Amino acid sequence: MSAHRPFSPQTNTMARPGVEVGPSHILGEWSPGVAGPLTIISAGMHGNEPAGVLALRRILAYLQENNVATVGRFVAMAGNLTALGVGLRYVDRDLNRQWDKASVDRLNREGPRGYTEDIEQLELLQDFEQLTRHHLGTVNLLDLHTMSAKGVPFIVACDTPDSTWLAHQLLLPGITGLEKAIPGTTLEHFLAQGYRAVAVEGGQHQDPHAVDLLEACAWMMLLATGVVQEAQVPDVEVKRQILQDEAQGQPHQVAVRYRHGIHPEDGFAMLPGYKNLQRIRRGEVLARDRTGDIVAPQDGWILLPLYQKAGSDGFFIGV
Ligand SMILES: [Zn+2]
Structure with a gap:
């Protein structure tokens, strides 16, 4: 299906070369x-x-x-x-x-x-x-x-x-x-x-x-x-x-227990180096925002740490 698509790209996200996909989903x-x-x-x-x-x-x-x-x-x-x-x-x-x-x-x-x-x-x-x-x-x-x-x-x-x-x-x-x-x-x-x-x-x-x-x-x-x-x-x-x-060596199944939601005005920034499904400990400093350090509220695995500008989820913790 084709339709008119107004184009007004956000300014807070770095544009990268796109992929041509044609008019059909x-x-x-x-x-x-x-x-x-x-x-x-x-x-x-x-x-x-x-x-x-x-x-x-x-x-x-x-x-x-x-x-x-x-x-x-x-x-x-x-x-x-x-x-x-x-x-x-x-x-x-x-x-x-x-x-x-x-x-x-x-x-x-x-x-x-x-x-x-x-x-x-x-x-x-x-x-x-x-x-x-x-x-x-x-x-x-x-x-x-x-x-x-x-x-x-x-x-x-x-x-x-x-x-x-x-x-x-x-x-x-x-x-x-x-x-x-x-x-x-x-x-x-x-x-x-x-x-x-x-x-x-x-x-x-x-x-x-x-x-x-x-x-x-x-x-x-x-x-x-x-x-x-x-x-x-x-x-x-x-x-x-x-x-x-x-x-290999990863947990078979993990249940999400915590989400750190963010807004653009928070100034949220993950500390560098976190990888998806990395083990973290309660009290560990994971990120910073305008209010200061953001610490892990519990032990677990960190999920989807945010290293791009667009997004509303800072990170998740699973157990
Ligand atoms: Zn996606």
């Missing part, structure tokens, strides 16, 4: 005609995270070039097309923070408020509705992301057997409770729609390895949901090894 799909599962993999809900888009393009190209006889339907989606084009996390609003029920209901009722991300979201809602309308079984969704900090990649799951099972299949540490700590993510919406959904935070935004990692993760998703068979995944053991190497 559907990057491509592969369904050779055998009925079966529906698996949707989305990327680029944040426009400064092009790795997922590149990973999905590799998979689509491989399936097409090798005419792979998959089962069911695989659809690759791109989230924030405008922000991807200019390499910004978002243009007016964070697209991955406005999927709570109240926001979605208002958007459906009243239409876009003039923000770029409202238009993007409305198009996505319509595309998802069309894609899933005639599908009778469970819809599977994996949402691909990357992080501003270096550190261990992980799966964002919710605390249900379905979701934690899927997280386990993707071979990375599973973090539960983030969907409650971060209101308005796509996960919140699509879980409420009855999807079997997880997200992955796969490496640092600019790290070329993030593309390999997200590609490996996406293949495991297609395998776990029955779209492809083991023998159809190119270098399946290499793909597994990429993920297992990352997960």
Whole structure:
């Protein structure tokens, strides 16, 4: 779907070269005609995270070039097309923070408020509705992301057997409770729609390895949901090894217990050197803001420490 997108980039975020994605949120799909599962993999809900888009393009190209006889339907989606084009996390609003029920209901009722991300979201809602309308079984969704900090990649799951099972299949540490700590993510919406959904935070935004990692993760998703068979995944053991190497020595599952929310006027700055899923101790100074030191309120693992300017989550602590 195409629509007029007002462009008014934030001034507080460094623009990076974007990735060209075209006018459609559907990057491509592969369904050779055998009925079966529906698996949707989305990327680029944040426009400064092009790795997922590149990973999905590799998979689509491989399936097409090798005419792979998959089962069911695989659809690759791109989230924030405008922000991807200019390499910004978002243009007016964070697209991955406005999927709570109240926001979605208002958007459906009243239409876009003039923000770029409202238009993007409305198009996505319509595309998802069309894609899933005639599908009778469970819809599977994996949402691909990357992080501003270096550190261990992980799966964002919710605390249900379905979701934690899927997280386990993707071979990375599973973090539960983030969907409650971060209101308005796509996960919140699509879980409420009855999807079997997880997200992955796969490496640092600019790290070329993030593309390999997200590609490996996406293949495991297609395998776990029955779209492809083991023998159809190119270098399946290499793909597994990429993920297992990352997960080596890491906790299997972590539950989020604390979120340090921030506002632009706080002057929040993480102390340098924190990595995702790094062990921290109660009382340790993690960051500073206008009021002084910010200390860890408990022992645990630090999650998603913020090293970019745009964002409303300083860090999380999981146990
Ligand atoms: Zn993201």
